[in-house]
Amino acid sequence: MKFQIALAQIKPLLGDIKKNLEIHLDFIHRAADQGADLVVFPELSLTGYYLEDLAPDVALEPGRSAVLDTIKGVTDQRRIDVVCGFVEVAPDYRFFNSAGYLSGGEIVHIHRKVYLPTYGMFDEGRFLAAGDVIRAFDNRFGRMGLLICEDLWHPSTLYLMAHDDAQVLLAVSAGPGRGLRREEKFGSMYAWEAITRSAAQAYMLYVAYVNRTGTEDGVIFSGGSELINPFGQGLVKARELDEDLCIGEIDMLEIRRARTLYPLLRDERLDLTLRELKRIYRKRYQLD
Amino acid sequence: MSSPSIEPASAAFSGFNAPLASRALVVLIHDEVTKVGFQRALIGLSGGIDSAVVAFLAAQALGPRNTFCVMMPYRTSTPASVRDAEAVIQTLGVEGLKIDISPMVDAYLETSPGTDRIRSGNVMARVRMMVLFDQSAAHQALVLGTSNKTELLVGYGTLFGDMASAVAPIGDLYKTEVRSLAKHLGVPSSILEKPPTADLWEGQSDEAELGLTYDELDRILVEVVDKRIPLDEMSERGFDPSQVERVMNMIRSTQFKRRSPIIPKISTRSVNHDFLYKRDWGK
Numbered sequence: 001m002k003f004q005i006a007l008a009q010i011k012p013l014l015g016d017i018k019k020n021l022e023i024h025l026d027f028i029h030r031a032a033d034q035g036a037d038l039v040v041f042p043e044l045s046l047t048g049y050y051l052e053d054l055a056p057d058v059a060l061e062p063g064r065s066a067v068l069d070t071i072k073g074v075t076d077q078r079r080i081d082v083v084c085g086f087v088e089v090a091p092d093y094r095f096f097n098s099a100g101y102l103s104g105g106e107i108v109h110i111h112r113k114v115y116l117p118t119y120g121m122f123d124e125g126r127f128l129a130a131g132d133v134i135r136a137f138d139n140r141f142g143r144m145g146l147l148i149c150e151d152l153w154h155p156s157t158l159y160l161m162a163h164d165d166a167q168v169l170l171a172v173s174a175g176p177g178r179g180l181r182r183e184e185k186f187g188s189m190y191a192w193e194a195i196t197r198s199a200a201q202a203y204m205l206y207v208a209y210v211n212r213t214g215t216e217d218g219v220i221f222s223g224g225s226e227l228i229n230p231f232g233q234g235l236v237k238a239r240e241l242d243e244d245l246c247i248g249e250i251d252m253l254e255i256r257r258a259r260t261l262y263p264l265l266r267d268e269r270l271d272l273t274l275r276e277l278k279r280i281y282r283k284r285y286q287l288d
Numbered sequence: 289m290s291s292p293s294i295e296p297a298s299a300a301f302s303g304f305n306a307p308l309a310s311r312a313l314v315v316l317i318h319d320e321v322t323k324v325g326f327q328r329a330l331i332g333l334s335g336g337i338d339s340a341v342v343a344f345l346a347a348q349a350l351g352p353r354n355t356f357c358v359m360m361p362y363r364t365s366t367p368a369s370v371r372d373a374e375a376v377i378q379t380l381g382v383e384g385l386k387i388d389i390s391p392m393v394d395a396y397l398e399t400s401p402g403t404d405r406i407r408s409g410n411v412m413a414r415v416r417m418m419v420l421f422d423q424s425a426a427h428q429a430l431v432l433g434t435s436n437k438t439e440l441l442v443g444y445g446t447l448f449g450d451m452a453s454a455v456a457p458i459g460d461l462y463k464t465e466v467r468s469l470a471k472h473l474g475v476p477s478s479i480l481e482k483p484p485t486a487d488l489w490e491g492q493s494d495e496a497e498l499g500l501t502y503d504e505l506d507r508i509l510v511e512v513v514d515k516r517i518p519l520d521e522m523s524e525r526g527f528d529p530s531q532v533e534r535v536m537n538m539i540r541s542t543q544f545k546r547r548s549p550i551i552p553k554i555s556t557r558s559v560n561h562d563f564l565y566k567r568d569w570g571k
Contacts, residue, residue, distance in 0.1 A: 181304060218455070
């Protein structure tokens with residue numbers, strides 16, 4: 001199985017869902033015209049990032065959202081799957097930083113961001129609820145994992161996705177560029193390259209990393225989206241600091257090849273990990 | 289002077305990536321100006337390095353035709369300042385405008401005899417602000433500020449004067465970094481080489497007023513602000529504790545300049561407290 005994946009490195013407007021939907025439709029059609037089977041948008045692509053008190057105002061109810069219905073419709077018409085980011089309001093009125101996988105006119109999967117950065121320049125935990133599920137899901141191409149930004153900085157999420165049999169990791173972010181000392185590019189971009197490459201290489205899976213661009217109140221989102229193969233090699237990379245749409249190929253046979261050469265997942269001792277985790281858990285919470 | 293074990297700021301910042309900083313700031317200026325529906329930016333050009341750097345960045349971001357530089361000399365301003373500002377305008381091919389603020393400033397100062405030079409300097413800075421924001425409306429151009437990170441942190445600026453702007457592009461760059469960026473951008477050498485001055489009175493010097501050189505200031509600031517080195521570890525790192533203390537006092541005593549006015553919390557949802565929307569709301 002081979003398919004074409006498009007990295008839609010867009011520049012969303014802060015809190016203007018209508019205009020952001022237009023941007024999405026434009027990129028979806030352009031990606032479909034270029035033969036893409038799946039197009040991935042960044043974190044909070046429909047709303048913008050620094051929402052603060054806007055979060056409840058822009059929140060969508062996945063089952064009853066005209067915006068998501070429009071995108072669902074296009075996935076059906078153009079035979080292209082879409083990953084997009086939005087604020088999700090749950091029936092109990094918690095607001096999540098969510099990303100959805102839409103295909104064939106349906107929402108196939110929603111991931112609620114588990115790790116909300118609330119320190120330094122980030123304040124998500126003040127305005128949003130944290131998800132508590134890390135789970136891979138099936139779609140027409142195979143099995144994938146969907147993670148949002150800070151989730152990837154917690155290696156446990158990658159471990160769980162890999163052992164839940166994800167073959168492709170969809171990693172969406174709103175990553176600000178920062179740190180200009182002794183670097184050829186923003187220091188934060190080196191960190192993303194390290195994390196996405198090591199995830200791909202350690203677990204022999206594809207990583208499709210999609211970061212946003214544009215600015216919000218002086219924060220410069222750095223772009224640099226990239227598709228990485230199961231050997232940890234970059235296949236296509238989007239520009240830095242500007243909008244871009246780039247398309248790469250995912251060949252599921254590459255995963256087989258990587259896992260044949262490096263049977264690390266086969267050799268992983270889940271029982272050992274679990275046993276030690278249980279011990280650490282009991283110690284951490286003083287249960288003995 | 290601090291111990292020789294400390295490298296000079298120019299060395300401490302030697303890895304500063306001026307080309308990337310320039311690229312990022314050009315993107316930001318373009319984005320912020322166009323987001324508010326403008327095409328143009330307006331800069332008060334003093335003849336110094338900070339406003340020259342902002343003018344160079346704006347000219348790249350928006351084009352020279354969309355970059356308005358306003359020179360606002362007072363009668364005591366050094367003639368060299370205007371010459372250097374004119375050199376920037378000529379080099380870049382941007383739109384230049386000269387407005388003599390002497391009649392406006394003097395009209396006020398005459399009503400208030402005995403004004404010392406600090407107060408007079410603040411009046412000049414605030415008259416310049418008034419001119420800039422009026423020209424901003426006249427030309428539909430966004431006011432770009434020229435404060436750098438060093439000045440902002442030690443509070444070396446006039447509140448609602450030179451600190452007033454819509455966007456302060458170099459507000460996160462230390463003076464040392466601004467110098468490096470200026471070289472990269474090709475700012476005229478007469479501007480690069482002269483000693484920094486607010487030019488509010490004859491012979492004024494930033495470094496004499498601050499009591500430290502920018503080199504000394506930046507080395508201390510990058511440790512305590514960027515690296516969050518605890519103050520009691522600064523002397524182990526070779527810094528003079530009295531200098532560090534002096535810098536910390538400047539930072540603490542000028543915090544009000546970096547914040548909005550205090551609004552008493554009375555209602556359930558209040559501006560500045562829990563009415564939280566970014567400036568770029570909807571943009």
